[in-house]
Amino acid sequence: MPLSPAVEVNGLVKRYGADTAVDGLHLEAASGQVTAVLGPNGAGKTTTVEICEGLRRRDGGEVRVLGRDPVRDAAALRPLVGVMLQDGGLPNTQRAGDVLEHVARMYAAPADTGELTERLGLAGFARTSVRRLSGGERQRLALAVALVGRPRLVFLDEPSAGLDPQARHAVWDLVGELAGDGVSVVLTTHAMAEAEALADHVVIVEHGRAIASGTVAQLVASGGTTTLRLEAAQPLDVAAVADRLGSSFTVTSVGRTACSVSGPVDPQAVAAITGCLADAGTQVTRLELGRRTLEDVFLDLTGRSLR
Amino acid sequence: MSGHRGAARPADRGASAAMPTAAPAARRIAAQGRFETRAVLRNGEQVMVTVLLPLILLAGLARATFISLDTAGATRIDLVTPGVLAFALMSSAFTSPAIATAFDRRYGVLRLLATTPLGPGGLLAGKLVGVLAVQLAQVVVLGGAGLLLGWQPHLAGLLPALVAWVLGTTAWGAAALLAAGRVRAEAVIALANLVLVLLAFGGVVLPADVLPAPLAHLVGWLPSGALGAALRGALLHGSWAAAPLVVLAAWAAALSAAAARWFRWS
Numbered sequence: 001m002p003l004s005p006a007v008e009v010n011g012l013v014k015r016y017g018a019d020t021a022v023d024g025l026h027l028e029a030a031s032g033q034v035t036a037v038l039g040p041n042g043a044g045k046t047t048t049v050e051i052c053e054g055l056r057r058r059d060g061g062e063v064r065v066l067g068r069d070p071v072r073d074a075a076a077l078r079p080l081v082g083v084m085l086q087d088g089g090l091p092n093t094q095r096a097g098d099v100l101e102h103v104a105r106m107y108a109a110p111a112d113t114g115e116l117t118e119r120l121g122l123a124g125f126a127r128t129s130v131r132r133l134s135g136g137e138r139q140r141l142a143l144a145v146a147l148v149g150r151p152r153l154v155f156l157d158e159p160s161a162g163l164d165p166q167a168r169h170a171v172w173d174l175v176g177e178l179a180g181d182g183v184s185v186v187l188t189t190h191a192m193a194e195a196e197a198l199a200d201h202v203v204i205v206e207h208g209r210a211i212a213s214g215t216v217a218q219l220v221a222s223g224g225t226t227t228l229r230l231e232a233a234q235p236l237d238v239a240a241v242a243d244r245l246g247s248s249f250t251v252t253s254v255g256r257t258a259c260s261v262s263g264p265v266d267p268q269a270v271a272a273i274t275g276c277l278a279d280a281g282t283q284v285t286r287l288e289l290g291r292r293t294l295e296d297v298f299l300d301l302t303g304r305s306l307r
Numbered sequence: 308m309s310g311h312r313g314a315a316r317p318a319d320r321g322a323s324a325a326m327p328t329a330a331p332a333a334r335r336i337a338a339q340g341r342f343e344t345r346a347v348l349r350n351g352e353q354v355m356v357t358v359l360l361p362l363i364l365l366a367g368l369a370r371a372t373f374i375s376l377d378t379a380g381a382t383r384i385d386l387v388t389p390g391v392l393a394f395a396l397m398s399s400a401f402t403s404p405a406i407a408t409a410f411d412r413r414y415g416v417l418r419l420l421a422t423t424p425l426g427p428g429g430l431l432a433g434k435l436v437g438v439l440a441v442q443l444a445q446v447v448v449l450g451g452a453g454l455l456l457g458w459q460p461h462l463a464g465l466l467p468a469l470v471a472w473v474l475g476t477t478a479w480g481a482a483a484l485l486a487a488g489r490v491r492a493e494a495v496i497a498l499a500n501l502v503l504v505l506l507a508f509g510g511v512v513l514p515a516d517v518l519p520a521p522l523a524h525l526v527g528w529l530p531s532g533a534l535g536a537a538l539r540g541a542l543l544h545g546s547w548a549a550a551p552l553v554v555l556a557a558w559a560a561a562l563s564a565a566a567a568r569w570f571r572w573s
Contacts, residue, residue: 055418074426075426078423078425078426079329083423085415087414087415088415089414089419090419092414093346094342106335107327108327108331109328149423150327
């Protein structure tokens, strides 16, 4: 029997005054899987997750969390759902270990705080007050707080922001294990590596809408495109290359002497590109063909301009 | 041994397959109350304003006879103790939770705890339990010090004093939520301390009639002056001070309604 989704969001709308933060967003997070909500800052990721957590009211659309309404059924959902907020939400004046023990007391059968402390390396600062913790220590404590109730579903808002590589891998291992235990995970991130490492399913969000979704493999394979990266000894005439290739390719300059080409890169296309450079008397110093990465997909979809 | 992926996991993982449940509400609220109380008692400034400052006021006004007081026939300690208790209850119901809650709001603590089984209602109930626990400590310390200094409270006044305590705590606690929910955290520090100090001598610690007449009239209508007058009426004269109690009840209702309307969690 297929399990019903852990989270279902249909046509979600949220406005802050005249500003529409979430604009008809659709999202489905499968039960027992890791779903990454990927998007640039300000895309509406946090607002969407906070509506699912019952912290904000929606202005339109349908939201079901574990089959229930996040506002009307809030009391029933709270024991089942673990939350890690982007801004932490940890009481500054209390000791780290006390905060974890305190939240554990809210549950009838909490996880073993000693085990969580060990897994996330909290022991070294358990007696330190939250205000004196580093950013990474705070993130790990916030994750432990989200997991201490043995939730069936966890929302992790930017879980590895500010972590050093060791701590990041400790967090990733733990998140991977959660899914192995049948816990559903919804995480927001703008780190491609995190989505690639963890997610069974990725939803790319931009301007309050989901603009693409699928497994990482599906997303990078979409459109049958390949990426060609090229570096030259002299400045490149990117416009001439784009002209020669035609409209089924996207050519993006990377500095003055390099560019990346995405599209159906076949042998004729490679010949056209190098021919164009030969005509201009430009020497190719490096030419690399490869599958697109999630980052390529993301940048193609969301644009390359800074926001 | 079956081949599915959960089979090799440690035995305690089996428990996670059961639906997690919340601890009973009373235990959650009690835990939050202890957490809040500990936060106050561990914080030097909070102990200063809720216990030490009132204690200094009590001893100072009772013993420093170079400050002349019109006691209208009562002993100094009998006049001063109810007023100092009123001041102390204001500091624990208003100043201390206003500052703590303002910072909890800024750092997202209110939102995070609201997503746990404690919930928003349990969080507010826990904060109330925390305030009452600190107040109990205040009554024991200040009442005990008063008795040592010769205070003889009117026993018939215990019930009206209790009513004044509850109404005053409701009014000032609601005012704390209103400030914490609307004002920036740093500004709440200034506001909450300023209000306490400015109002302390506006009919709280000492009767309003030591003030110039127009001011004395005004402070009787404030929740501070009314609390002081109601507690003095109860503990000094053993009576129900009707006007101050009515004023206090009106403030409690109005401030509670305002807090329910304007408090913000984030």
